[in-house]
Amino acid sequence: MPPNVAGGCGSVLQTLENGQFAVKRARNLSSYLTIDAAATIVVQVLDSAATLDRAFRALADPSRRQIVDRLAAGPASVSELARPLPITLAAVVQHVQVLEASGLVESRKTGRVRTCSLNQDALRAAEQWLADRRSVWERRLDRLGAVLDEPARETDTPTTASRRSEDH
Amino acid sequence: MSVSHGSWTIEREYPHPPDQVFAAWSDPGTKILWFDLSGSADSDYRSDFRVGGTESFHMREGVAPRFTYDAQYRDIVEDERIVTTYEMSMDGRRISVSVATVELSATPAGTRLVYTEQGAFLDGLDDAASRRSGTTAQLDALATVLKERA
Numbered sequence: 001m002p003p004n005v006a007g008g009c010g011s012v013l014q015t016l017e018n019g020q021f022a023v024k025r026a027r028n029l030s031s032y033l034t035i036d037a038a039a040t041i042v043v044q045v046l047d048s049a050a051t052l053d054r055a056f057r058a059l060a061d062p063s064r065r066q067i068v069d070r071l072a073a074g075p076a077s078v079s080e081l082a083r084p085l086p087i088t089l090a091a092v093v094q095h096v097q098v099l100e101a102s103g104l105v106e107s108r109k110t111g112r113v114r115t116c117s118l119n120q121d122a123l124r125a126a127e128q129w130l131a132d133r134r135s136v137w138e139r140r141l142d143r144l145g146a147v148l149d150e151p152a153r154e155t156d157t158p159t160t161a162s163r164r165s166e167d168h
Numbered sequence: 169m170s171v172s173h174g175s176w177t178i179e180r181e182y183p184h185p186p187d188q189v190f191a192a193w194s195d196p197g198t199k200i201l202w203f204d205l206s207g208s209a210d211s212d213y214r215s216d217f218r219v220g221g222t223e224s225f226h227m228r229e230g231v232a233p234r235f236t237y238d239a240q241y242r243d244i245v246e247d248e249r250i251v252t253t254y255e256m257s258m259d260g261r262r263i264s265v266s267v268a269t270v271e272l273s274a275t276p277a278g279t280r281l282v283y284t285e286q287g288a289f290l291d292g293l294d295d296a297a298s299r300r301s302g303t304t305a306q307l308d309a310l311a312t313v314l315k316e317r318a
Contacts, residue, residue, distance in 0.1 A: 136205065137178055137283055137285065138178060139205055140202055140203055140205065141178060141180045141202075141281065141283060142180075143201070143202035143203075143205075144180075144182070144189075144192055144202040144281075145180065145182055146202070147192055147198060147201045147202045148182055148184045148188060148189060148192055149183075149184075
């Protein structure tokens with residue numbers, strides 16, 4: 001995992017770097033699209049980089065991960081979240097605030113009770129980021145399994161190989 | 169200029185004995201069947217499966233971005249282990265240099281495969297390690313923009 005995930009200055013630099021790449025990508029695209037559309041892409045890429053920075057920073061704490069763990073089972077009030085944690089209620093409130101700011105958690109106040117729940121989309125973005133880093137080899141090894149499962153594979157000639165690879 | 173280091177491990181169980189799983193790596197005709205994810209592999213895929221032998225995989229000329237993969241087999245223990253070093257380039261620019269280790273072990277159900285990669289990702293991890301996923305994100309963004317304009 002790259003060092004910038006833990007946050008701090010590194011993540012800011014990474015965000016800027018992402019931005020530069022976004023601009024480069026957008027410039028390439030701008031020959032096909034209007035500059036306007038290319039600019040929209042830059043903003044979207046920067047937005048998603050900032051979202052990831054916040055999500056991973058929020059998850060870089062064991063108490064906050066435990067809160068996320070609990071919320072994965074369903075919505076819970078702040079006091080319910082606090083119960084299994086060896087920290088003060090005030091500290092839990094702060095952790096919930098960090099999680100809310102990251103977008104990973106949403107909360108709603110009904111009367112005097114604040115109920116928290118997971119924002120699946122934000123969680124998925126963080127999950128996707130990790131998955132994308134592995135996806136090439138994950139997918140290859142899945143396909144290896146499929147190739148091994150073929151019952152009676154014909155003799156593999158280069159022609160067979162290139163024909164099959166184009167099927168995918 | 170920047171370098172970022174990464175290491176990860178993937179594990180899989182296959183309901184086939186280790187010699188069959190090993191053969192899917194050692195036999196070039198079988199390997200290209202699962203190794204090529206692009207669907208636009210150049211027909212010059214080569215694999216000289218022996219210690220010191222090289223392997224190369226290129227996407228066809230004209231495909232953009234054009235990825236190339238050049239590896240060398242460093243250690244081979246039949247049905248047990250394959251260690252390669254490889255580099256990837258994108259449009260002629262080297263984007264990563266890695267050590268990849270494949271370990272196979274027999275299980276009651278078949279074979280457990282552990283793939284470990286340790287890599288140096290050069291000059292911009294986002295375009296390097298993600299390789300295809302960067303393109304995916306770009307195309308997703310493009311799709312969103314095009315949808316908004318329709």
